[in-house]
Amino acid sequence: EAGVTQFPSHSVIEKGQTVTLRCDPISGHDNLYWYRRVMGKEIKFLLHFVKESKQDESGMPNNRFLAERTGGTYSTLKVQPAELEDSGVYFCASSQLPTISAGELFFGEGSRLTVL
Amino acid sequence: GQQVMQIPQYQHVQEGEDFTTYCNSSTTLSNIQWYKQRPGGHPVFLIQLVKSGEVKKQKRLTFQFGEAKKNSSLHITATQTTDVGTYFCAGPGAGNMLTFGGGTRLMVKP
Numbered sequence: 001e002a003g004v005t006q007f008p009s010h011s012v013i014e015k016g017q018t019v020t021l022r023c024d025p026i027s028g029h030d031n032l033y034w035y036r037r038v039m040g041k042e043i044k045f046l047l048h049f050v051k052e053s054k055q056d057e058s059g060m061p062n063n064r065f066l067a068e069r070t071g072g073t074y075s076t077l078k079v080q081p082a083e084l085e086d087s088g089v090y091f092c093a094s095s096q097l098p099t100i101s102a103g104e105l106f107f108g109e110g111s112r113l114t115v116l
Numbered sequence: 117g118q119q120v121m122q123i124p125q126y127q128h129v130q131e132g133e134d135f136t137t138y139c140n141s142s143t144t145l146s147n148i149q150w151y152k153q154r155p156g157g158h159p160v161f162l163i164q165l166v167k168s169g170e171v172k173k174q175k176r177l178t179f180q181f182g183e184a185k186k187n188s189s190l191h192i193t194a195t196q197t198t199d200v201g202t203y204f205c206a207g208p209g210a211g212n213m214l215t216f217g218g219g220t221r222l223m224v225k226p
Contacts, residue, residue, distance in 0.1 A: 033213065042120075043159065043204060043216040056211040091158060100212050104149060104161030 002026070004108035006092050012114045018080040021111045023092030025074070031095040032075050033105065034067060038088035046090075049075060061086075082115045089113075118143050118209050122217035130225050135192040137220035139205035146208055148181055148188045153219070154201040162190075195224050 005024045013019050025032045034046040046065070047057040051072035060067070064083070069075040079086055089112050093105040119142040129135050139148065147166045151159040163172055165181035165188060172179045176199075178191045188205055202219040209215035 031212070035216075040221075042218040043206075045209065045213045045215065048211065048213050056213060058211065059213070093159075098212075100208050100214055104164065105159075105214065107151075107158040107160070109158045 004092055004094050004106050006090075006108035006111050008111055009109060010112045010114070012116065013082055014116055015084055016081045018078065019082055019113060021077045021079075021090050021092075021113070023075045023077070023108060025092070025094030026096070026106055029094035029096045029106075030072070031097070032069060033093045033095070034075070034077055035091040035093060035107075036088050037091065037110075038085075043091065046077075079113070082113075084115050087113055087115045118207070118215050120205060120207055120215050120217040122205060122220050124220055125218060126221045126223070128223045128225065129195050131197060132194050135195050135199070135222055137190050137203050137205075137222075139188045139190075139217050141186045141207050143207075144185050146185075148185075149206045149214065150179060150188075150190055151204045151206060151216075152201050153204065157201070159204060192222075195222070197224050197226050200224050 007022045011019050030051050032049040035043050037043045045059040048055045049069045052069050066078045089110040091110045092108045095105050121140045123138050149164045150162040153159045169183045170181040176193045180189045202221045204216050204219045206214040206216040
């Protein structure tokens, strides 16, 4: 069974440019999460989809970040325009279980974003 | 809001020595989860603890959940170079998401 896949694995862009990250969750997983780890610090929650609906986007830093999950399959996270502080590793995770208290998340390999 | 703290931030040990990382939450947790991230890798689920005072073992790893369900620890006996990585604890936050601690980065000298 394929795991959570993310693309690209690494992106280097100039400040002010746009980047779109993609996540393909494990097939059949309705719950999809985006997390971010900046400068080796804690892994911070960005948002949570249940199928195509945004369940919780309280962690999104500002309106330069836009996440979508059309059709409830893969998800994209767009940063426009990118700022230096957006650099970090963006992790996608999926879960089959309806609540986070019931089990584990399966993480993708992450997309490392470097904004110059 | 909920905060999850981990100490130490870094730990260097000689291979064969023991290692412990501690996790503290500002709020009572319904459960706590532990993840391991190898250098350059992604977090991988290790275990979930649910009951007050629970202790679980996985080979050389021992996980404990405090009686008050606000703290937890991970102890590794006789570390090996394969144990290198960052260990994160995580607890359920508001809504349906996990709040992660800052992680403890373990480095093992052969």
